Amino acid sequence: MKLTIFHLYPEAMNLYGDLGNILTLVKRCQWRGIDVEVSNIKVGDKADFNQADLIFLGGGQDRGQSIIAPDLLRKGSQIKEAVDNGAVSLTICGGYQLFGKYFRTAEGTEIKGIEVFDAYTVAGNRRLIGNVIVEAGNWASGQNQEKLVGFENHSGKTILLNDLSPLGTVVKGFGNDGEGKTEGAVYKNAFGTYLHGSLLPKNPWFADYLILKGLKRKHLEIEGLDELDDTLEMDANVAAQKRAMTAKTTYI
Amino acid sequence: MRKFLAVLKAKTSVSIIRLFKVGGGSTFPGLLAEKIDPQIITKLSSKLKYGSIIITGTNGKTTTSKMISDILTKAGYEVVSNRAGSNMTRGVASSLIEKSSWMGTKIDGDIGVFEIDEATMAYAVKKIKPKAILVTNLFRDQLDRYGELDKTAKIIKDSFSDANKTQIILNADDPLVASMGQDVNASYYGLDDSNIVATSEAAMDSKDCLRCGAELVFKQRYFGHSGIYSCPNCGFARPKPKNIAFNISLSPEATFMQLRLHSDAIGVSINLPGLFNVYNVLAAASLTHWLGVDKKIISESINAFQAAFGRMEKITIGKKHMLILLVKNPTGFNQVLRSITSDDTKKTVAILLNDNFADGTDVSWIWDSELELLKNRTGRIFVGGIRAQDMALRLKYAGLNMSFVKIIKEEEKVIDESLDSLPDGQTLYVMPTYTAMLKIRNMLTSQGLVKGFWEGQ
Numbered sequence: 220m221k222l223t224i225f226h227l228y229p230e231a232m233n234l235y236g237d238l239g240n241i242l243t244l245v246k247r248c249q250w251r252g253i254d255v256e257v258s259n260i261k262v263g264d265k266a267d268f269n270q271a272d273l274i275f276l277g278g279g280q281d282r283g284q285s286i287i288a289p290d291l292l293r294k295g296s297q298i299k300e301a302v303d304n305g306a307v308s309l310t311i312c313g314g315y316q317l318f319g320k321y322f323r324t325a326e327g328t329e330i331k332g333i334e335v336f337d338a339y340t341v342a343g344n345r346r347l348i349g350n351v352i353v354e355a356g357n358w359a360s361g362q363n364q365e366k367l368v369g370f371e372n373h374s375g376k377t378i379l380l381n382d383l384s385p386l387g388t389v390v391k392g393f394g395n396d397g398e399g400k401t402e403g404a405v406y407k408n409a410f411g412t413y414l415h416g417s418l419l420p421k422n423p424w425f426a427d428y429l430i431l432k433g434l435k436r437k438h439l440e441i442e443g444l445d446e447l448d449d450t451l452e453m454d455a456n457v458a459a460q461k462r463a464m465t466a467k468t469t470y471i
Numbered sequence: 472m473r474k475f476l477a478v479l480k481a482k483t484s485v486s487i488i489r490l491f492k493v494g495g496g497s498t499f500p501g502l503l504a505e506k507i508d509p510q511i512i513t514k515l516s517s518k519l520k521y522g523s524i525i526i527t528g529t530n531g532k533t534t535t536s537k538m539i540s541d542i543l544t545k546a547g548y549e550v551v552s553n554r555a556g557s558n559m560t561r562g563v564a565s566s567l568i569e570k571s572s573w574m575g576t577k578i579d580g581d582i583g584v585f586e587i588d589e590a591t592m593a594y595a596v597k598k599i600k601p602k603a604i605l606v607t608n609l610f611r612d613q614l615d616r617y618g619e620l621d622k623t624a625k626i627i628k629d630s631f632s633d634a635n636k637t638q639i640i641l642n643a644d645d646p647l648v649a650s651m652g653q654d655v656n657a658s659y660y661g662l663d664d665s666n667i668v669a670t671s672e673a674a675m676d677s678k679d680c681l682r683c684g685a686e687l688v689f690k691q692r693y694f695g696h697s698g699i700y701s702c703p704n705c706g707f708a709r710p711k712p713k714n715i716a717f718n719i720s721l722s723p724e725a726t727f728m729q730l731r732l733h734s735d736a737i738g739v740s741i742n743l744p745g746l747f748n749v750y751n752v753l754a755a756a757s758l759t760h761w762l763g764v765d766k767k768i769i770s771e772s773i774n775a776f777q778a779a780f781g782r783m784e785k786i787t788i789g790k791k792h793m794l795i796l797l798v799k800n801p802t803g804f805n806q807v808l809r810s811i812t813s814d815d816t817k818k819t820v821a822i823l824l825n826d827n828f829a830d831g832t833d834v835s836w837i838w839d840s841e842l843e844l845l846k847n848r849t850g851r852i853f854v855g856g857i858r859a860q861d862m863a864l865r866l867k868y869a870g871l872n873m874s875f876v877k878i879i880k881e882e883e884k885v886i887d888e889s890l891d892s893l894p895d896g897q898t899l900y901v902m903p904t905y906t907a908m909l910k911i912r913n914m915l916t917s918q919g920l921v922k923g924f925w926e927g928q
């Protein structure tokens with residue numbers, strides 16, 4: 220059994236510990252004896268997204284986003300097709316924005332996205348920074364855990380359109396648009412969020428959820444994953460939640 | 472009258488604060504004085520006969536500033552500096568007030584050496600009107616506070632517009648810093664040593680040309696995004712520096728190098744490890760050489776240099792030693808990890824991760840640091856601080872044997888227990904973030920093991 224991860228633009232888009240997310244996916248597979256392969260996809264590379272079980276795109280600075288955006292657009296229809304056929308994707312911050320329709324920068328330039336999510340992002344006039352707790356949406360019902368904890372730092376405000384579901388509801392923090400109600404987006408197995416921190420190490424249940432969904436793409440017969448000792452992971456999760464509740468959230 | 476009142480009130484607060492040990496008294500008096508007289512910094516710093524120098528950048532500000540102050544002091548200058556580590560402008564105001572007469576008409580000093588936080592540059596340059604600005608490097612650091620690296624570069628570059636006759640001294644090897652040299656009176660320093668080669672792609676914060684956005688081509692990479700580079704698209708390339716370090720020899724305890732400062736050549740050695748310190752030495756030597764300090768004085772001061780607290784300072788407690796290595800961003804953390812794992816012996820290590828404002832409230836940077844380097848190089852690892860669990864988790868995913876990792880939240884207890892477990896004659900390697908370092912410092916100060924904040928270094 221093997222999980223194939225496509226890591227998009229690991230050099231241009233790795234701002235806040237995104238490597239920690241990849242490391243978590245890799246280790247949690249290896250600890251269970253599941254083979255895992257990470258393909259790094261750079262600007263200009265040809266990639267067959269039918270092969271991808273899990274697509275990851277992290278955050279980047281505005282400059283990083285403009286550099287990769289044209290290449291991402293060229294790959295856009297392939298990625299959308301893969302997502303529609305059940306591929307899992309996790310996109311964070313800048314990557315999440317580019318999986319929407321467009322990102323309008325503070326200067327008014329529109330960077331076109333690949334429209335996996337029926338959402339758009341506009342630059343806000345303040346940065347939304349701090350620890351976040353999110354209560355996961357309906358997609359997570361049946362999971363043992365339903366809280367996600369992470370750190371957000373963005374000035375873009377993401378607006379979800381029509382009936383696109385958010386990843387969850389903000390318990391603490393700013394979320395998609397600073398109004399503090401919804402966070403992230405979910406379409407089929409595509410998950411977008413502003414949470415880094417890194418996200419997956421402290422939310423092992425979500426990491427496992429993604430791994431299982433990814434494996435199911437080629438191995439429909441799988442029902443669940445072997446249990447791991449997540450004591451330390453959940454200690455860190457609880458500590459981060461406490462910090463989120465007590466620390467002042469700031470914006471600059 | 473306004474200035475008198477500002478100085479008087481602030482001076483009183485210096486003594487009161489110290490009396491009650493509220494802190495080092497290194498920012499509060501300045502805060503007060505600036506409120507009473509917003510021009511206080513300009514008024515007092517203009518009394519410095521030889522003007523002021525500003526040092527900014529992500530890493531190396533404190534060490535470089537201290538080296539510059541040491542060299543200038545040895546050269547006969549009377550230095551006013553904010554070296555207690557308060558690098559916002561109120562720290563500058565405090566240091567000026569401390570050295571000024573009660574009426575603020577005279578100042579006890581003739582040159583200012585100020586380390587300034589990147590985000591405060593616009594305001595500081597306007598107020599201080601420096602004769603020279605030194606920019607050390609720009610790495611990912613506390614992005615949660617300042618937004619993103621490109622914006623920090625722009626803030627610094629924009630601050631130069633208020634300093635048109637100022638000498639700008641830049642690190643040529645850091646493309647983000649070197650690209651600030653356009654349209655200003657700039658000179659450069661950099662390494663010229665083909666034996667120094669980066670081994671990892673990690674912590675490469677900036678790979679693209681800041682002027683046109685194309686990916687830079689590196690002919691040689693020293694560490695992070697520092698090296699010899701050029702842009703294939705717009706032609707921007709590493710400026711050829713007139714001040715260089717070469718024949719560099721690194722070991723876990725000391726560093727030797729030769730410097731060429733324009734036509735002058737000197738050899739120096741320092742009791743500090745790591746390539747970062749080569750840059751600190753070169754930066755301090757370049758600036759003081761520009762000021763006209765004799766090369767002999769420069770080399771003697773550098774050879775005699777003692778590190779600032781937490782910057783690779785070695786403390787002896789009974790028969791045990793402790794080396795405190797401040798960590799605050801992936802590039803710096805990797806340098807520290809690299810230097811302590813550069814030999815085969817198994818080290819006892821304490822890592823303290825806080826997420827207060829001064830540390831950076833976002834701890835995700837530990838996932839961009841190569842904790843994997845500690846594999847097979849450590850005995851026991853003690854983990855502490857507000858986000859101890861995050862650090863322990865990082866170690867787990869780095870593949871370390873967790874039965875040797877112990878979590879103790881309170882900083883002081885971590886030091887106590889790790890020193891207890893340390894055999895005589897050995898060194899404990901402590902890697903704290905900023906506020907954890909202050910706690911350790913307070914603890915050691917109260918035990919009389921190190922001097923207080925304000926008693927110089």
